Amino acid sequence: MVAAICLGSTLMIIPFSLLSRYQSRNACRSQVIELKAQLEQALQQIPASTTTKPAKPCRDAFKETFEREKRYICCGMRGGVGNFMFAYASVYGMATKVNKSVLIQKNNLLLKYFRLKAKIVNDLCVCQTAKFVHEGPHCQFNKNLLNLTEKINYRPFRYFQSWMYFQHVADDIRQQFKFQDEMREKAVNIIKGSREAFVKQQRGSGHDNVTIVGVHVRRGDITKYKKFVEYGYMVAPPQYFSTAMTYYRNKYHTTLFLVCSDDIGWCKENINGNDVMFIENNPFEVDLTVLTQCNHSIMSVGTFGWWSSFLAGGETVYYKHPARDGSKFRKIFSEDYSDFFYPGWIGME
Structure with missing residues (x-):
């Protein structure tokens, strides 16, 4: 199988096997990346069969x-x-x-x-x-x-x-990225209700000094599917959450951890404490809004937790090993992850 790519006025016929060989040799890496991208774009425009009707012209008025x-x-x-x-x-x-x-x-x-x-x-x-x-x-x-x-x-x-x-x-x-009023109001009510239940449980102590820490736990598809595991996705272990929560408990007088996750059952088994509450049975946008309204953040892995932390704007603790060393996934990050994790965030393991 070959790929035909038009570069300027030059038509290049490139076997897929040759393209892979170039990549494995790490020759002209940036050119190979660009070539692959152009190839992917070109392939998307190839009809599925010779009987496929030509694409309709773009009729958007803009x-x-x-x-x-x-x-x-x-x-x-x-x-x-x-x-x-x-x-x-x-x-x-x-x-x-x-x-x-x-x-x-x-x-x-x-x-x-x-x-x-x-x-x-x-x-x-x-x-x-x-x-x-x-x-x-x-x-x-x-x-x-x-x-x-x-x-x-x-x-x-x-x-x-x-x-x-x-x-x-x-x-x-x-x-x-500020959620619209209705969504923010729903999130604020969830946080308010959780705070009141926590204070009642604690018999009124520290009501005016509760520090709310949002905890996002990503598991779901990256633990279930072999392709993600083999690619190098990692999930944060229970010890990480314990370490991160101890950090906040030692720093603030009274903490309340609100946990959102795509695997709340795992969280209930592995994240413990009388200052922990689980936010469940909500659409993802409600979970995200709740996390953005917290004082501080604990993220595990993934972009959902990244954005909830960034938008919350407080302190953020992150898991230091989102990708397995030596994996394909690890190679898409910079050497020290500094291009991805925001300056000032605190890495833990």
Whole structure:
């Protein structure tokens, strides 16, 4: 099997086996990454069979403006809500650096919860002529993406999981990712009810000095499916949560830990204390909002916990080993994880 890729005026015919051999030899790494990205984009446009009807032309009314003004960066996304938030925040950071605007599709998941500073279109088909640029390893910062200065439209690809893309607009991002009033009110009521139940349980002691610590425990699919385990995903062990909670207990007079998770049963078996309450039977957006309204944070692994900690804005403790050493997953992070974990956060194990 071969791949045909058009680079400028040159048509390159490249066997898949040869492309893999180049990659394994680590030759011209950045060129290989770019080549693979272009190949993936090209393959997505190949019809499934010779009987497939040609793709319909893009009929979004904004397409003409998009191609005339040439000042947009398209933001296409995939994955869970945490991935969506990283992609938008990073592309927004890229756009603000070079006086461009972000363009997203109207069915974007984030628009259900947040008011974003983006141009909304009916269909991302308007981005077909935009220049395709690849991020490189997903959790490492690529400084070139903050210098998209040509007077053209861009289409970056794909996850951009580094705070360094949007550090210069961090406060702006926090404002854009502020949940709408109804959701925040629901979260505040959950926290208030949990605090009152805790104080009653403690017979009234420390009511005015309770420090609320949000705890996010990611397990779910990365523990159940072989492909994730083999790729190198790690989950935080019980000892990590015990260590992190001891840190807060020693620092504050009275603590209350609110635990949210995709495996609340595991949490009840492994996270203990009379200052622990479990938030359960809520949609993920309610859990996320609750965590963002806490004073401080304990995150395990994953982007959901990352964003709940970042938006809460207090102290954050994180698990130091989100990827198994030597795994494929480990290679997408920088050497010391500093491109991914936010400055000032405290790593524990």
